[in-house]
Amino acid sequence: MDILDKLTVLTDAAKYDVACTSSGVDRGGAPGFIGNAVACGICHSFSADGRCIALLKVLMSNACVYDCSYCVNRKSNDVQRATFEPRELAELMIQFYRRNYIEGLFLSSAVVRSPDYTCEQMIEVLSLIRNEYRFRGYIHVKAIPGADDRLLTALGLLADRMSINLELPSHDSLKLLAPDKSKESILVPMRKIRTGIRENRTDLVKYSNAPRFVPAGQSTQMIVGATPETDYQIINLSAALYKKYELKRVFYSAYMPVVSGRNLPALDAKPQLLREHRLYQADWLLRFYQFDAAELLDERNPNFNLLIDPKCNWALNHYDSFPVEINTAPYETLLRVPGLGVISAQKIVKARRMGSLDFPDLKKMGVVLKRAQYFITCRGKPIIGLPSNPETVMRGLLSEREVTLAQPPMEQLSLFDSTASTKEDLVKCLTGQI
Amino acid sequence: MPYRTNIAYLYDGSFEGLLCCVYESYYQKELPSMVFHYGEAQATLFPVKEIETDTTAAKKVEDSIGRKISKEALRLVRMCYLSQMEDRELIILRFLRMGYKIGSPVTNMLADDTVRSITQSAKNVQGESHFFKMFLRFSEYNGALVATIEPKNFVLPLVAAHFCDRFPSEQFLIYDKSHKCAFVYQNGEKNLTALEDLELSEVGEEEAKYRALWKRFYDTIAIKGRINPKLRMSHMPKRYWAHLTEFME
Numbered sequence: 001m002d003i004l005d006k007l008t009v010l011t012d013a014a015k016y017d018v019a020c021t022s023s024g025v026d027r028g029g030a031p032g033f034i035g036n037a038v039a040c041g042i043c044h045s046f047s048a049d050g051r052c053i054a055l056l057k058v059l060m061s062n063a064c065v066y067d068c069s070y071c072v073n074r075k076s077n078d079v080q081r082a083t084f085e086p087r088e089l090a091e092l093m094i095q096f097y098r099r100n101y102i103e104g105l106f107l108s109s110a111v112v113r114s115p116d117y118t119c120e121q122m123i124e125v126l127s128l129i130r131n132e133y134r135f136r137g138y139i140h141v142k143a144i145p146g147a148d149d150r151l152l153t154a155l156g157l158l159a160d161r162m163s164i165n166l167e168l169p170s171h172d173s174l175k176l177l178a179p180d181k182s183k184e185s186i187l188v189p190m191r192k193i194r195t196g197i198r199e200n201r202t203d204l205v206k207y208s209n210a211p212r213f214v215p216a217g218q219s220t221q222m223i224v225g226a227t228p229e230t231d232y233q234i235i236n237l238s239a240a241l242y243k244k245y246e247l248k249r250v251f252y253s254a255y256m257p258v259v260s261g262r263n264l265p266a267l268d269a270k271p272q273l274l275r276e277h278r279l280y281q282a283d284w285l286l287r288f289y290q291f292d293a294a295e296l297l298d299e300r301n302p303n304f305n306l307l308i309d310p311k312c313n314w315a316l317n318h319y320d321s322f323p324v325e326i327n328t329a330p331y332e333t334l335l336r337v338p339g340l341g342v343i344s345a346q347k348i349v350k351a352r353r354m355g356s357l358d359f360p361d362l363k364k365m366g367v368v369l370k371r372a373q374y375f376i377t378c379r380g381k382p383i384i385g386l387p388s389n390p391e392t393v394m395r396g397l398l399s400e401r402e403v404t405l406a407q408p409p410m411e412q413l414s415l416f417d418s419t420a421s422t423k424e425d426l427v428k429c430l431t432g433q434i
Numbered sequence: 435m436p437y438r439t440n441i442a443y444l445y446d447g448s449f450e451g452l453l454c455c456v457y458e459s460y461y462q463k464e465l466p467s468m469v470f471h472y473g474e475a476q477a478t479l480f481p482v483k484e485i486e487t488d489t490t491a492a493k494k495v496e497d498s499i500g501r502k503i504s505k506e507a508l509r510l511v512r513m514c515y516l517s518q519m520e521d522r523e524l525i526i527l528r529f530l531r532m533g534y535k536i537g538s539p540v541t542n543m544l545a546d547d548t549v550r551s552i553t554q555s556a557k558n559v560q561g562e563s564h565f566f567k568m569f570l571r572f573s574e575y576n577g578a579l580v581a582t583i584e585p586k587n588f589v590l591p592l593v594a595a596h597f598c599d600r601f602p603s604e605q606f607l608i609y610d611k612s613h614k615c616a617f618v619y620q621n622g623e624k625n626l627t628a629l630e631d632l633e634l635s636e637v638g639e640e641e642a643k644y645r646a647l648w649k650r651f652y653d654t655i656a657i658k659g660r661i662n663p664k665l666r667m668s669h670m671p672k673r674y675w676a677h678l679t680e681f682m683e
Contacts (some may be wrong), residue, residue, distance in 0.1 A: 011654040029599040036600050044568055047656035050665025099572045101648050256659050351544040361545035
């Protein structure tokens with residue numbers, strides 16, 4: 001098989017992996033080396049689905065010994081199999097990097113022969129790239145659950161970020177769809193990586209030239225929509241992963257039916273893209289906006305409102321704590337205003353030191369008021385003519401497009417269409433004005 | 435005492451030259467109503483004063499910005515100088531005038547028109563230079579890497595610095611088609627020269643192979659069920675597509 005075919009097969013097999021960030025580590029170039037890494041990360045292209053391409057994302061091999069029912073590479077699936085030679089992959093990656101196509105490598109693999117063997121092969125690629133090609137750029141590697149600790153450590157010393165896919169958001173779902181994996185087999189190596197990072201941090205304090213273990217931290221991903229978990233469960237799980245496992249990122253991937261299986265959604269099931277989007281928004285609220293999972297959802301409302309973003313939803317449910325005065329509210333409170341992001345909140349805090357701010361000032365500073373206007377006052381006054389109860393605010397927040405999104409899909413005509421609803425009815429239902 | 439404003443400055447277009455305009459305006463208590471550089475159409479009824487570029491004066495001004503205002507102010511001035519904003523010299527003069535008076539808090543006055551202009555143009559330059567760190571594509575010709583860019587702002591120095599750090603052992607040339615300018619990096623030496631046109635020969639077999647591999651990778655990585663041209667376009671505006679290997683024929 002020539003390299004073009006191999007690349008096709010192994011890219012195709014890796015494309016459902018979400019993580020493609022190249023951020024989290026700052027490392028300048030050095031004479032005699034190639035490459036550097038910048039903390040903000042650099043994307044290099046965007047594929048036709050609008051996802052960023054920062055890294056050469058491939059599998060080492062797709063000849064898997066496992067049989068997870070949701071996975072294209074499962075043993076029982078009839079697909080073409082390929083495996084990269086370590087040197088061939090290293091050369092390809094460096095040549096792509098020189099041409100500025102990519103920011104580094106994302107290497108994952110199906111389990112070939114055994115977890116240990118697979119891990120050894122990956123270590124070989126990485127050490128070629130790091131030691132022979134003297135590459136200082138970004139490498140993200142997937143840890144192989146079940147591999148020996150020693151190998152895991154060796155892998156972590158060569159990579160910038162390591163991740164283990166959680167795959168599915170609960171133990172039962174794993175049992176149902178990935179019988180060869182268990183919650184423990186995933187969480188144990190995750191814990192090991194966390195311990196490794198912690199120990200390395202203390203080593204670095206003692207010896208500045210200690211080799212760095214996974215300097216850009218650990219991430220994971222889970223599939224959403226293949227199993228019946230609620231958003232509440234998922235967000236709680238993420239919050240726990242950030243807290244207990246000190247993860248840098250949790251990625252969510254809307255389930256895309258690629259194979260048919262007894263326990264899987266039908267092949268023509270649409271991926272829940274909007275739900276995935278809401279989960280990411282909530283994830284941001286956890287990490288950058290000081291929200292708690294319990295504030296966003298609860299047992300009674302276990303799923304996000306698909307019509308409005310989680311922050312708006314929260315604000316409408318806590319309408320009594322608004323409006324917020326722009327000139328005096330603390331930074332943490334500003335962060336909770338829908339439509340104000342980290343950058344806007346920081347700008348406001350900076351600018352109001354120099355004089356009190358009014359709405360035109362905010363506009364000039366580039367603060368977008370589309371959503372924020374319903375929740376703020378400037379010098380004690382709101383924008384004139386704006387509604388002041390949550391129901392009308394909700395209607396103002398929804399755009400035409402969002403209303404259409406929420407409409408039920410087309411149905412076959414029925415003689416008894418007792419459930420027919422118009423757009424207006426729908427908005428009324430949402431705002432509780434039935 | 436009010437500043438004299440019925441005057442225009444003419445300078446050589448360099449950053450040092452601009453700093454000398456600042457020097458002149460500060461010590462002569464003038465705020466020109468126009469600033470031109472050589473090679474630019476000049477239409478004014480005001481008397482034109484030619485500002486000579488003097489490196490000592492320029493150095494003095496540069497140091498004083500860092501010392502009396504802030505490092506951030508100096509960064510904004512540098513970025514704004516590279517931008518294509520109309521009247522950028524005037525904005526810089528006005529901004530520095532405010533800065534010398536107010537000191538470092540001047541960069542916090544985000545609701546002020548002058549400060550807003552300079553921050554926005556700096557952001558614009560920074561943004562465009564980041565876009566080229568993303569979307570610049572090298573091709574190999576006999577071991578040397580060559581890339582062409584068509585930026586709006588003069589971001590070549592910023593982009594080049596990034597690649598010098600990244601590829602210290604390579605030889606490369608980045609050609610800025612819009613400003614007719616080339617940056618050459620060879621054996622650790624950096625050179626910025628004017629270049630009218632860049633003629634490139636056919637690429638070799640090796641280069642063609644990697645282009646084909648990259649195109650294949652690009653097409654394969656997209657998930658068919660999630661195709662979203664609008665999203666792609668918002669992340670990767672069309673004006674960058676012309677020089678992207680993945681869209682080359």
